[in-house]
Amino acid sequence: MTNILKLSDVSKSFGPAQIIKNLNLDIEKGERHAIIGPNGAGKSTLFHLISGHYKPTSGKITLNNEEISDLDPHSINRKGLARSFQVTNIFPKMSVAENIRCGMLWSKNFKYSIFKLLDSEKELNNHTTKILSELNLDHCAHIPAGLLSYADQRALEIGITIASGAETIMLDEPTAGMSNSETARAVELIKKISENRTLVIVEHDMGVVFDLADRISVLVYGEIICTDVPNRVRSNKAVQEAYLGTEGK
Amino acid sequence: MYENMLSYLKSFSSWIILAAIAALLPLMFDSYFALTLLSKMGVLVMFTVAYNMLLGQGGMLSFGHAIYFGFAGYVSVHVLNGIGSEILPYFPIVLFPIIGAIVGASLGCIIGYLSTRRAGTAFAMISLGFCEMATAFTLIFVVFFNGEDGIQTDRVVGPEPIGVSFGPQIEVYYLILFWTLLTVVLMYLITKTPFGRMSNAVRDNPERAAFIGYNVRHVRWIAFTLSAMFAGAAGSLHAINYEHIGFESVSIVQSGQVLFMAFIGGVGHFLGPVIGAIGLTYLDSVLLDITEAWLFYLGVTFSVIVAFAPGGLAGLIVMHGPIARTNKSLLLGLIKPYLTAIGSTLLGVIGTIGIIEMLYFRSLISRGEGEVVIFWYEFNANGFLSWLVFSFLIIAGIYLCRKTYPKARESWDHAISVVKSEISS
Numbered sequence: 001m002t003n004i005l006k007l008s009d010v011s012k013s014f015g016p017a018q019i020i021k022n023l024n025l026d027i028e029k030g031e032r033h034a035i036i037g038p039n040g041a042g043k044s045t046l047f048h049l050i051s052g053h054y055k056p057t058s059g060k061i062t063l064n065n066e067e068i069s070d071l072d073p074h075s076i077n078r079k080g081l082a083r084s085f086q087v088t089n090i091f092p093k094m095s096v097a098e099n100i101r102c103g104m105l106w107s108k109n110f111k112y113s114i115f116k117l118l119d120s121e122k123e124l125n126n127h128t129t130k131i132l133s134e135l136n137l138d139h140c141a142h143i144p145a146g147l148l149s150y151a152d153q154r155a156l157e158i159g160i161t162i163a164s165g166a167e168t169i170m171l172d173e174p175t176a177g178m179s180n181s182e183t184a185r186a187v188e189l190i191k192k193i194s195e196n197r198t199l200v201i202v203e204h205d206m207g208v209v210f211d212l213a214d215r216i217s218v219l220v221y222g223e224i225i226c227t228d229v230p231n232r233v234r235s236n237k238a239v240q241e242a243y244l245g246t247e248g249k
Numbered sequence: 250m251y252e253n254m255l256s257y258l259k260s261f262s263s264w265i266i267l268a269a270i271a272a273l274l275p276l277m278f279d280s281y282f283a284l285t286l287l288s289k290m291g292v293l294v295m296f297t298v299a300y301n302m303l304l305g306q307g308g309m310l311s312f313g314h315a316i317y318f319g320f321a322g323y324v325s326v327h328v329l330n331g332i333g334s335e336i337l338p339y340f341p342i343v344l345f346p347i348i349g350a351i352v353g354a355s356l357g358c359i360i361g362y363l364s365t366r367r368a369g370t371a372f373a374m375i376s377l378g379f380c381e382m383a384t385a386f387t388l389i390f391v392v393f394f395n396g397e398d399g400i401q402t403d404r405v406v407g408p409e410p411i412g413v414s415f416g417p418q419i420e421v422y423y424l425i426l427f428w429t430l431l432t433v434v435l436m437y438l439i440t441k442t443p444f445g446r447m448s449n450a451v452r453d454n455p456e457r458a459a460f461i462g463y464n465v466r467h468v469r470w471i472a473f474t475l476s477a478m479f480a481g482a483a484g485s486l487h488a489i490n491y492e493h494i495g496f497e498s499v500s501i502v503q504s505g506q507v508l509f510m511a512f513i514g515g516v517g518h519f520l521g522p523v524i525g526a527i528g529l530t531y532l533d534s535v536l537l538d539i540t541e542a543w544l545f546y547l548g549v550t551f552s553v554i555v556a557f558a559p560g561g562l563a564g565l566i567v568m569h570g571p572i573a574r575t576n577k578s579l580l581l582g583l584i585k586p587y588l589t590a591i592g593s594t595l596l597g598v599i600g601t602i603g604i605i606e607m608l609y610f611r612s613l614i615s616r617g618e619g620e621v622v623i624f625w626y627e628f629n630a631n632g633f634l635s636w637l638v639f640s641f642l643i644i645a646g647i648y649l650c651r652k653t654y655p656k657a658r659e660s661w662d663h664a665i666s667v668v669k670s671e672i673s674s
Contacts, residue, residue, distance in 0.1 A: 051460065077462040089460075091453045094446075102450050106462030110443035112471055117441045164461060 004029040004168055004198050005050065005081075010059030010069075012042075012049055019045045021222040022059070027168075032199040034209045037219035038242075043202045044086060046219065047172050050200075051083045052076040063168065078106060082166035084157045086173045086202075092146030096137055099145050099156055101128045103163030128163075135159045135189065151182040155189060168198045175205055187211060210234075218242070268430050275419055282534075284418040285490075290530045291425035292487045297510045297522035298433050299479030304508070305516035306440060307472035308452030309365070310373045312504050313380030317356055317477035319499025320383070321349035321484035323394060326494045329402045339407040342415050345489060346428050346482035353481015354474055361473030365466055368455065380501050387496035399495030402488070415489070425486050432479050437519055439475065448472045509547065513554050515561025524562050541609050546602075571668050579664045583657075590650070590657040597646025599624070603639030 005027035012020040019042045027033050035043055048054040050061060052073040061069045068076050091099050101124060108124060110116065118124065132138045135155045140148060145156055154174060161169055174190060175183045187208055190199070194212075203209050209216060210230050217227040220242045226233060233239055258265075274287055296318055303309045325345055331337035340348075364375040387394040394400075405416045413420055439445045450458045451468045459465050488494045497503060506529075514525020529547075536543045558565055572579050603623050607630040610621040621630045628635040 072464070073459040074462050074464045077460055083460055085457075089454065089457045091450050091457065093453050094449065098446065102446055102458075103461045105443050105447065112444045112447070112467060114439050114442045114444045114471075114475070116443060117438065118443060118446060119441060160457070160461060 002029050003027065004064060005200070006062045007050070008060045008062075010049060010056045010061060012045060012054060013057045019222050020049065020056075023219075023222065023224055025217060025224060025227070027198060027200055028215075029198055030196070031214040032194055032201070032212050034213035034216045035200065035202050035219055036204075036206075036209055036216060041219045042222045043219055044172060047083065047170055047202060050076075051081065051170065074106075077164065077166070080167040081170065082161045082164050082168070083170040084161045084172055084174060086176065088150070088153045088157055090145045090153060090156055090160060093144055095142045096145050096148065096156060097128055097132060097141040100131050100159050100163050101125070103160040104128065104165075107164040107166075131159055131163055134192065136185075151178055151186070154178065154186065158186075158189060158193065162193050162197075166197075168200070169194065170200045172202050173204060174201065175203065175208055183208065264430075264434065268426075271426055271430070272423075275422055279419075281418060284422055286531065286534050288418065288422045288425050288490050289534070290527050291422070291429040292483050292490060293507070293510065293530050294523050294526040295429045295432050295486070296480055296483035297507050297514070297526040298436055298519075299476050299483060300507045301511045301516055301519075301522040302436060302439070302448075302476040302479070303472060304511055305518075305521070306445065306452065307448045307469060307476075309368070309469060309473070310508075311376040312373060312501065312508070313376040313378075313383065314476070314480055314507055315499050315501075315503035316360070316379060316383045317353035317480040318484035318487065318503065318507075319387075319494070319496075320356055321352040321481035322488035322494040322498050323387075323400070324352045325349055325485040325488040326400045326402045327393075329404060329406060329489075330400070333403055333406045341410075342404060342406075342489065343424065346432075346485045349481040349483070349485025350478045351481070353484065354478035356481070357474040357477020358470075361470050361477065365469035365473050368469070377501075380499075380504055384496060384500045387499055394496060397496060399493055402492050402494075404489050404492055421490055425490065428482065428486060432482060433523070436479060440519060444468070444471060509551050513551060513561055515563030515565075515567075517560050518563035518567050521561050521563030528562070540606065542605050545605065571672075572664050575668045575671050579667060583660055583664060586653070586657040586660040590653040593646055593649030593653045595646075596642050597650060600639045600642030600644075600646055603628070603642065604636070607635060607639070 003026045005025075007023055007025040010020060010023045011018060023046070035046065037043055045054065049056050050068075052068065052071050052075070056069055059069070060067060063076070063079055063081055066079065068079065068081075071079075091102065094102070101118065104124060104127060105111075108127075110118075110121075110124075129138065129141075132141055135158070137148075137152060137156060137159065140152070145153065148156060158171065158174060161171070171190065175186045178186060183205065190201070190212060199212075201209075201212065203212075213230055215227060216230055216233045217224050218233060218236075218239050219225075225238050225242060226236050228236065271291075275284060278284070278287070300311070300314050303311055303314065325348055328337060328340065328345075328348060332339055360379055364372055364379065367375065388396055404421070405414050415421055415424060440449075447458060447463050447468050448471075450461075451463070451465050455465045458468070484498070487498065510525040510529045511522045512525070513529060514523065515521025532547075533543070536546075540546075554561060560568065569580065569583075572583075606623045607621060607628065610630045620627050622628075
């Protein structure tokens, strides 16, 4: 297995507060990797660092052996890394189909063109329809995205994330706030879309984590205390103490 | 193929009808006043739609968009004078908007590079700064701008192919009409391109746009440059139309006017600025002669629209679209509550206008016997009765509005709930 994403000695401080401390993490190509940890452990900060929203204070992040530590979000995205957000982050005024189509534009090399009419781009629109049916959103393709139900908006968010065809997908708490049946649907969707891709996921629902993940990293106070396959993480003493608490006993 | 063509024609049918009406207007209104007014409307429609590329489509509030309009006008006048005095080789008048577009795009590219580094309030402040700077420029660099007098020019220069000299106003009107239609259609098509869509995406959610691979600053910068380009083309026509350009065309007044037009028409809809530009230009020309208080009324209208109908006039029309599509009789049911509400508003408005006109009149030095003409009737501004009548109208208007508005709102809520239930079933 080769590493697709590698963090070496990455630290991030906000003023005197060090949120991420000398963190090392290897994500292997094609795996589904979950990052878990108690609230305030720095999971979202870690996502922001990898995707370019924040710049690390020190250390190095590489994607496909290329350093991305100092790049802007759009440059990192163009190198094949796409992410979703903890708080739903879509284009609420645009139609559902338009959201997906926008997610695809850069990867299909449309750039900033003012000489192409999107409605007459057959291949682009066919691909949009295909992704919509994967997401089970084809019935509401032309409704403004802001009017969708919460669960459908979360699905759409995942759809925008995968639309670019990025190799590496990062999902930030994709099932947060969902009912059990909605969560089950979301997990099915995530399984389907992460085939032949690398998935990094932050998730609070342990059921989802143990169902999905090939490997799990446990983040506590800005440090990774353990990275291993689910069964061994479950039985790891340090993890039980720090995170799972009584639940693990 | 044939069917394709037909569906294309169909989707453009409303445009074609609009173009035909605009082309036929001079046959109905052929006075010099009407022709100048129509020409001015054309120029301002073009300018306002260009401005809305920035404000409505791109979400950038600029207080200085007249810079590109005005500077393009100055350059066009200089080129015209250069051709007139045979310093410059001949260049066809028909193609002058291209000169304006180049000037606008170049300036927009430079100023946009600096100002699109920031969005929101900071962007608006920067644009205001540039506007002040541009106005100061026109007054300082007398060689190019000729100070407060501005520059005169003569648009009749060079050869006259097919007998068109662009001397008569009617020929200028058709020149303006041609360019306005062309640029408005182009700007409409741009909203359908990858850039156009991403401009909306950056407006709605810049963070998300960055994470799907787009450099948010570049999108804003391109929008700024294109908008300045079309504004420049309009500025060129403005100069040809008046055969004069002055510092007011780059000033905050001109920038404010285009903002008013876009907002009152409605920034959220592509045709909103067209409605705003035509309506306000008309009122501006007609009311300026009738009342001293026109700017006051404009200010009040603008504030009311921003506060109560942020979608502008187009927004008010478009929000009835879903009702019209589901059930036409629902729309008919709205007419009565709307008319009563509009009627009550009008009462109040007439009363207010009466009071304001009398106040204005009393502040004049030479007010003679106190006879003031309001709505074609003579009132005595010093008489108790006139004040009583208009005050009564205001009070009656307010009273009736309080009765009729809730009814109108109720009918609207009812209609929209029917539409919602029909869509979801």
